[in-house]
Amino acid sequence: MLDYLARRAATYLLVLVAALLINFFLPRALPGSPLEDLSSGVGSLAVAPDPATLEALKRYYGLDQPLPRQFLQYLQGLARGDLGFSISYKAPVAKVIWQRIPWTLLLTFSAALLSCLLAVILGTRAALGRMREAAVLLPAVVLDSMPPFVLGSFLLIFLGVKLALFPIGGAYTAFANLAGWEKAVDVLRHAVLPVLALSAHGFFGAYLLVRNSVRLVKDEPYVLLAEVKGLPRHVIHYRYILRMALLPVVTFFSLRVAYALGGAVLVEVLFAYPGLGRLTYEAVLNHDYPLLQGVFFVFTLWVLAVNFLTDLLYLKLDPRIKEV
Amino acid sequence: MLLVLKGVVKHFRVGRERQEVLAGVNLGVGRGEVVALVGASGAGKTTLLHIIAGLLAADGGEAFFAGRPLALRETRQGREQMSLVFQDPYAALSPHLKVADIVGEPLFIRRKPRQNVARAVTEALHAVGLHPAEAYLRRYPHQLSGGQRQRVALARALVTKPTLLLADEPTSMLDVSVGVEILNLLRSLAEKGMSILLTAHDLAAACYVADRLAIMAEGQVVEEGPPARLLAAPSRSATRELLRAVT
Amino acid sequence: MRIEHLTLKVSGRSLYPLWDVSLRVEDNEVVAVLGESGGGKTSLAWAAVGRPLPGQEVVAGKVYFKGRDILNMPPAERRRIYFKELSLVPQNAPDTLHPTQTVARTLWEIYTAKNGKGEAREAVLPLLEELGLPEEVLRKYPHQLSGGQKQRVALLLALLNRPQLVVLDEPTSALDVLTQKKVKDLLGKINREHGTGILFFTHDVSLAFSLARRVVVLYGGQVVEELPAFKRESALHPYTRGLLASGPRIGDPPLSRRGIPGYALPLLAPPQACSFAARCPQARDVCRKEAPPLVKVGEGQVRCFAYAAGAQRGG
């Protein structure tokens, strides 16, 4: 068991190193430079700085150093928990990111949870013959073939603008100074549309996975015998069928959570949601290397952490795994 | 002796542990003799058979086949005169090949001319009691009964005219009413001069076909001899235990 | 238990795993159902406990357990009976243990489901000992046990609540000879000491005749003969006789035994001939034109024209 964990950890470390390398060099391969943006006047600086100032700025941000040197400094910074200083936000990257994380967590977890939960309920009912599948299949296929931001646009226009059921942007009502329950409701209302847009996509896959998995498991010899053992129905349902059928769904869920950040970018931009996704978008537009690096670094950690937690969870859920 | 084994050793790794499956097996098979390896599950019968057939490399020991040394660590050479039949006739035949191709395959591999192959296949099918052979040549395995499949597997083993036939539990997957015919077939092949080494966990079946029993326990041949003598006066506890289980 | 005129059909196909099968097991009795592959043993074992295999349906017949129709019983009541009064050990018993639960948990689950809270341990330990299982199997998961151990755990599960009847499908065929012997002895012992009735299905002729008091022979989904075990040597039906003649016994000289040529075919339609006719050495014209009835002969019953005429004439 410890052996297994140590091996997994070593693998993750390797992936992390590779990811750091890519994180560092990829933004620098993009055309343009952050200071160019500043000088062209689109940024917050209204005047074009003279060459001397540019040099000073370059020196200040360490951009005049040779690349390997910059990389070393980057690593040293990481070790201290310092992700650098955002050029466009003029604040420490770690701080900027930290403020955005909760919002993205809220979106991605709710979306993955919603689609998986619905998939489990409907998929199980379909597999056990308690529901007609046709009712689910058609809408699921249509929704699934739509990219989240297209669906998001529809939701925005119909539910947000036409029917005005939900707010159309932001994560909370600005300047409302709400507190307690009111604040929670406000936040949830703002999350509804982006969560819907994110969860519809991928629901179909989850649904098929659950349905097929339950279909296979329900005719397994140990389930057949469980019925003849006269165990209570809920025990057979949950402990014998669902528990085993949902093992693959755990992987699916964790993949959804792990990679939801990518899907969240456009949806967050669409709904002006202050999460990591929109931050990435801004960082790219502004050529904010330190910020972009920071965001990617957090993405990497995120994916690795989710994977690692899934591994741990599996160890608990399926003892057969320890042997391999 | 056609086949002589001396001190054959084999280990398997199970996790971190090294498990000794064969702990120095000594055994001989004479020409035209039927020898049955008998023992409880896990005694190492199949492993030994696979080593002789060259499917597994041994970790130690020597062997002689037809008077020449047989490489036990090198698994490819010196096996032209042997054939192996597997335990499960339902799994051993490729489902997408016709009987003619299944039986002829060992000859095709040896690049024998097509006509000779066809003749040899027909002979082999007759030898295992599938006649007229034409009725079977174009069938697929799923169109055969279990006993017929085992016969096809045997025909495939016989088509190269081996001097030694290795058979791993040749009847354990078959109904008794069918399996006994396979045992009879093996016996009559031996009367025609073929040497056979087979494994069996069923003592009665082993006694029925074999000239000599070799009782295996814990990776060794603990006792051997003609069935009648062994059963009348078993000297080892492993033998007595096996005997008690069936009577 | 009484099984009356049970006919099973594979759903959506014209294929009958069982045709008009009747069978009874008295209190404390040991009955063997003997048959070779495809005979319908597994189908009968599951239908006998009131839960036909998936894909099969009951088209006729009834199964009574302690006088009550178990096929049409409300599911809740059936659940109360299962593994308390009536247990099943299926053919692939090793695959029927919950793969991600320890043995202890699976045992505890069935114990508490039937007895409410209580000390399952006290019921388990003596049985472990009788089955020759070390106590540490309790802490293990199924994949950590050998096939023979799993088979015995399945048996332990079935016997835990001391049922009145256990139904076992091929209880020994997955085991090596030494373990087979242990299981056989154990079954004999629980029958003697606890009065547990046993209905078991096997292809092993010597197990059937040595453990059971009555043997029912199944061929092609039909009962072809029923006889007391001590009448082994005077079996009547050509299939039973062929079966008895084919398994070599210790001391038989080589080539002294004959098998039964050919193989069993599944029943595709209501029988219109003797299902054994294609393999039977005594087959006559009538055997291929009509289905022989099951008639009483002496202490047993047999389904064969060779005896049908005599029985009809005699009464």
Ligand SMILES: Nc1ncnc2c1ncn2[C@@H]1O[C@H](COP(=O)(O)OP(=O)(O)OP(=O)(O)O)[C@@H](O)[C@H]1O
């Ligand atoms: N769902 C099904 N679909 C098709 N055929 C079936 C189905 N269930 C049973 N059968 C057929 O019914 C017959 C009886 O099957 P059953 O499994 O009861 O035999 P058995 O006596 O238990 O055989 P074995 O000794 O091999 O276990 C066989 O011919 C089998 O192929």
Ligand code: SF4
């Ligand atoms: S009825 Fe005819 S074919 Fe069938 S067993 Fe009797 S003699 Fe043989």
Ligand SMILES: [Mg+2]
């Ligand atoms: Mg069966």
